[in-house]
Amino acid sequence: MALSRAVKRKENLASSDSKRDLIIAAARRVFESEGLEGASLRGIAKEAGYTPAALYFHFDSKEALYAEILAESLEALAKRVNAAFRSETDLENRLRRAAMAFYYFYSANPRDLDLGFYLFKGGMSPVGLGKERDNKLNDQLWEALAPINQAFLDLGQDEDQAKALTAGTFAHTSGMLLLEHTGRMRLFDTTGELLMHSYLDNQLKLIADKS
């Protein structure tokens, strides 16, 4: 008749988690339409169909909620980049695919970029977040970059070289996204996508030339 306690608890947990997810989803929606600064706890709560106070049952603070969103975003990013990496066997294309996956992800979700910069600002958040969360986010970021790093290793670069190349690619991509996001790309009559491809071609050429 009745469900066993264990099952019930599981269901509650699922329900609880799904509520968290509901709130996070609502927060994402608000972010997307209002931007980071425009997204208030009140607004998020309203969008989620809750009282502001209710959110505090699920998240310790606004920043913690933000961090959760960023974490989910980074997770999705990492999945995307890894999938792109794995979808290719050609070593050169692997790099291209992985790096472009990174680029396309943020090109499609520009607000997530803001979020990342906001929470990473100064290397730590102003309010809470704390070191543990910073470390966690760093780890997640690295997981998204790891395929790119691996691609460079696979192309014959040693560990230090690969790391530097990954950093360069990350920076280049971030900058490119920034220019597009802030509408400055118009100055140059070109697109970030094009420039990304050219950057990657150059990297591959340079690597090929070395050997």
Add this chain to the structure above:
Amino acid sequence: MALSRAVKRKENLASSDSKRDLIIAAARRVFESEGLEGASLRGIAKEAGYTPAALYFHFDSKEALYAEILAESLEALAKRVNAAFRSETDLENRLRRAAMAFYYFYSANPRDLDLGFYLFKGGMSPVGLGKERDNKLNDQLWEALAPINQAFLDLGQDEDQAKALTAGTFAHTSGMLLLEHTGRMRLFDTTGELLMHSYLDNQLKLIADKS
């Protein structure tokens, strides 16, 4: 009596302008110590020795004041980059010097970077700023990038190529500054300066290889 009206007006204008500059200087000081989010009109007014209301005689809005600061910053940046460009006769070093001047400027004044991103966000400001000001800022930005573009032209690139190369250099530099500013460079055991040099070396090598 003593002074003619015309002279008086001129003096007032001068005095007015110097007051503007005083306010802008105060705002810069506040930005540097408090950051973009921490800088309030009240705080700026206090630092300038004025009432908040007084600032509205000199600037239409907070954003307008910000824009003015950004304009000054871009002007200083342009001067710096141009001077670096002119200080060199060797074509390759010209590029290096100009690009690194850009990098060093923001590395030393990271808050100015924030300001730029903030005001350029979305291609237009939320409140005022308007198209004219956006255009003006774009022009100023281009003035800071022009020497880099010229260096590429001098290295034998055609106009389109130079523009794309300038865009790439701009993006790369911006991304690098971003990574450093947000403390993410630590992930890679290297520095933005080093990576900048390596990027520029690669660009020069690729150009040389082409011909």
Add this chain to the structure above:
Amino acid sequence: MALSRAVKRKENLASSDSKRDLIIAAARRVFESEGLEGASLRGIAKEAGYTPAALYFHFDSKEALYAEILAESLEALAKRVNAAFRSETDLENRLRRAAMAFYYFYSANPRDLDLGFYLFKGGMSPVGLGKERDNKLNDQLWEALAPINQAFLDLGQDEDQAKALTAGTFAHTSGMLLLEHTGRMRLFDTTGELLMHSYLDNQLKLIADKS
């Protein structure tokens, strides 16, 4: 099966009571470290290892919980004062001991004083508490004052005189504790303890002079 229902109920009762005591103890701890204003139901619940909602099974309201704590405190106070009274046979010292026991109790537990003032404020609590509880607390307070009253009776005062003397001693002691608690005693380069002794000496002298 094994245990009879009656026994079970008793056990439950005992268990319930011990839980109550656990909560009260937790609340006391929170009071002592956070003060009256700083003590929230949430904090108390956490300290007790419960959910806030759980406390409502044991206490009708926050005020009711407070009242319980005050009741325990008054009980302890009464015990202390009675013991002090009984520990002496000399009539004059009996008064001194009893009154000083009162003083020392609150001097050591200043938060309990706050609690008393808070709950007694206006003669009744804002929310619940009600008349029964007020009467109960009054009774308990009187039990703590009874030894002092008895001491005055033993010193030959009639009932009315003793009551008035008790009231005076109570007021004097309370005021003294208040001055110390609020740091105002510093104005006078003396201590509450000293002044208490001098007050009691005077009372005894006045009584002696009368006869």
Add this chain to the structure above:
Amino acid sequence: MALSRAVKRKENLASSDSKRDLIIAAARRVFESEGLEGASLRGIAKEAGYTPAALYFHFDSKEALYAEILAESLEALAKRVNAAFRSETDLENRLRRAAMAFYYFYSANPRDLDLGFYLFKGGMSPVGLGKERDNKLNDQLWEALAPINQAFLDLGQDEDQAKALTAGTFAHTSGMLLLEHTGRMRLFDTTGELLMHSYLDNQLKLIADKS
């Protein structure tokens, strides 16, 4: 025709001050009807016919507003006690009058007592107030007690004795007010006023006996 600037400024000042006083008066009214805990900035602002934000133009914080009220209260108290002291030439009655003026003041304005205890709690306020204000309040308190102290001096007590006697009188009065304020006086079938008189008579008798 027009008013001179100096006059205008004076008027403005007067107007500004009167607005402060208006707010303070409103705050007092709210205190009296709602009590200390029930008095919120919002409520005070509403009562004063202002927006909460407007109060911050006149007072730095809620605590600062409270402190101002307490300061005014203490000033009025001091005036009252001094006047009582001066109205008498008979040395014994001087003490009586001054001490009873103190008592009557708080008996008529019991909320002011709360305010004093609240702001003096722990010798310093939790939020702001700061040492300067604490010192100022202490000074004001002493000004209200000075006549009592003088009365003891006039009765032939040396400085130390007078100080201790003043402390004792202050404590006794405070305690008496407390008992009345919290409705505990009912336990003793007497009144604070009566007990105050009897306390003062005793003090005078003890002083007379000494010499």
Add this chain to the structure above:
DNA sequence: TATGAATGAGTATTCATTCAT
């Protein structure tokens, strides 16, 4: 008996901006 989830009312304070003077 206890929890998880939620509420609604409340908190002090800050913000950019306006306007009469």
Add this chain to the structure above:
DNA sequence: TATGAATGAATACTCATTCAT
């Protein structure tokens, strides 16, 4: 040109309490 005074909307967050489960 500048101020003093004020606004209205917003902010994140806390509270005691309730209720279905």
